[in-house]
Amino acid sequence: MNQKELxxxxxxxxxLCTSQGARLTPQREQVLSLIMRSKKPLTAYELLEGMRQEDKTxxxxxxxxxxxxxxEQGLIxxxxxxxxxxxxxxxxxxxxGQFLICTDCGEVNEVCNHELDKxxxxxxxxxxxxxxxxxIELLGRCASCQK
Amino acid sequence: MNQKELxxxxxxxxxLCTSQGARLTPQREQVLSLIMRSKKPLTAYELLEGMRQEDKTxxxxxxxxxxxxxxEQGLIxxxxxxxxxxxxxxxxxxxxGQFLICTDCGEVNEVCNHELDKxxxxxxxxxxxxxxxxxIELLGRCASCQK
DNA sequence: CCTAGAATGTTATAATGTAACAATTAAAAT
DNA sequence: ATTTTAATTGTTACATTATAACATTCTAGG
Known part of the structure; x- marks a missing residue:
């Protein structure tokens, strides 16, 4: 997700949060932004690195x-x-979510298959x-990585 | 699984292992036995405890x-x-596997739904x-725990 | 028997996650 | 506006899950 989309x-x-009486504080917003901007899933410790301020995580x-x-808010x-x-x-x-996870390139694709839901x-x-x-996490190789 | 079933x-x-050219060594058999006998899923460290011999894990x-x-052998x-x-x-x-995992009692039920497979x-x-x-891990409350 | 590969032992450490309590901040109540 | 309450954040310490690297032992096959 690019800056504009973010x-x-x-x-x-x-x-959404306001309507739920939930507070999206600056810190929470920062974590959400890091996740949304990333092309790959991020671990907690990768996020901590991303939150680093002047050598201090x-x-x-x-x-x-x-x-x-x-x-809890369904944002991630x-x-x-x-x-x-x-x-x-x-x-x-x-x-x-239902996720297709490529074990080669690490790409993750969220799908929404209603048959599966049924x-x-x-x-x-x-x-x-x-x-x-x-x-529901489907591990395998994405289309691009099979070539 | 009781002793007889085990x-x-x-x-x-x-x-099965023999036919695959795989060796079910005593240690591997011990781990498998611990898992099969258990009514609940076991973590690696719980298994280590189960393998304890005279104060030595x-x-x-x-x-x-x-x-x-x-x-790898599809045994667990x-x-x-x-x-x-x-x-x-x-x-x-x-x-x-497809698993129903009760978050109340911890019971795990392996199911095999062909629609889901499809x-x-x-x-x-x-x-x-x-x-x-x-x-495929379905977390929720089993029938007994809903009463 | 000998040897190559598999399996196990050992040490150390990496990676992930949480409990407990203190300090601060924001929201609600008076 | 001030108080007071609850939510959020900070901090320390530690628990849990997992693996890398290398040494040793065992076992099947030649």
């Missing part, structure tokens, strides 16, 4: 707390298999299971 | 290597969202993605 995104996100809880907030997703975070492009309607619902129903957080 | 399972697994690489082997699955391992009940035909195939095809390892 500015637009942040504007939308701020509205914040302590880990700082970034973990911001990440927790951003996840955690990729469990990478211990890393990606931005969510459609925070306006909450959803759990299957998940079916599993829920069959098993009497109350699904709260689906983790 | 014995039977190990027998099958040994045949092996060093971490020991168990991580065994786990790597067992995963790693649950990324829990950093823990569960046994595979059907190692005879290799498959990636959806994954569809995503693959649509995106030209070569899926190598699907991570």
């Amino acid at each position: 500015t637009q995104h942040l504007k939308q996100v701020k509205t 914040p302590a880990p809880p700082t970034v973990y707390r911001a990440l927790e907030f951003l996840q 997703h955690k990729l469990e298999s990478l211990h890393a975070f990606v931005g969510c492009n459609h925070p306006e309607h909450p959803h759990a 299957s998940l619902n079916a599993v829920e129903k069959n098993q009497g299971f109350n699904l709260q957080r689906p983790v | 014995t039977q399972h190990l027998k099958q697994v040994k045949t 092996p060093a971490p690489p020991t168990v991580y290597r065994a786990l790597e082997f067992l995963q 699955h790693k649950l990324e969202s829990l950093h823990a391992f569960v046994g595979c009940n059907h190692p005879e035909h290799p498959h990636a 959806s994954l195939n569809a995503v693959e095809k649509n995106q030209g993605f070569n899926l190598q390892r699907p991570v």
Whole structure:
């Protein structure tokens, strides 16, 4: 996401947060911006590096707390298999993501397959299971990396 | 899995390994047994505790290597969202698992929904993605814990 | 037996994540 | 406006998960 897109995104996100009574503080906004600008998922410690100010990085809880907030607001997703975070492009309607993760180039693609959603619902129903957080991470090689 | 089932399972697994030219050494068998006997997923360090002999636990690489082997053979699955391992009940035909994970009681249920598989195939095809390892972990509350 | 490759042992350290408490800041109530 | 309450941030210390690198031992095959 480039600077222009980011500015637009942040504007939308701020509205969203206000309407939820959630505070997008400067620190949280900084973490979100780092994630949205990045082409690749970022780990907590990469984010800490990104937050460095004059040879001083914040302590880990700082970034973990911001990440927790951003996840709660549906502004970012955690990729469990990478211990890393990606931005969510459609925070306006909450959803759990489905991710294609290229193990070659590291690119991550969020998809939204409704058939897959239906299957998940079916599993829920069959098993009497109350699904709260689906983790769908598809590791493999993206189209470009197969050539 | 009780002792009787375990014995039977190990027998099958040994045949499987032999046919693959893979060696199920005593250490690997011990790790597999610990996992199969457990009702809950076990972390690497819990397994190390389980391997303790007279106040002496092996060093971490020991168990991580065994786990790597067992995963390669399709004898266990790693649950990324829990950093823990569960046994595979059907190692005879290799498959990636789909897991229902109860965040209340910790129970894990491996399911095999073919609709879901189909959806994954569809995503693959649509995106030209070569899926190598699907991570499907459904976190929520199991039927019993909802009462 | 000998030897090459596989498996294991050992040490050290990297990477990820959290608990607990103190200090500060912002929001709500009087 | 001031107080007071709750949310946020800072800080220290440490817990948990995981791997690199190299030494040693074992085992299957020649």
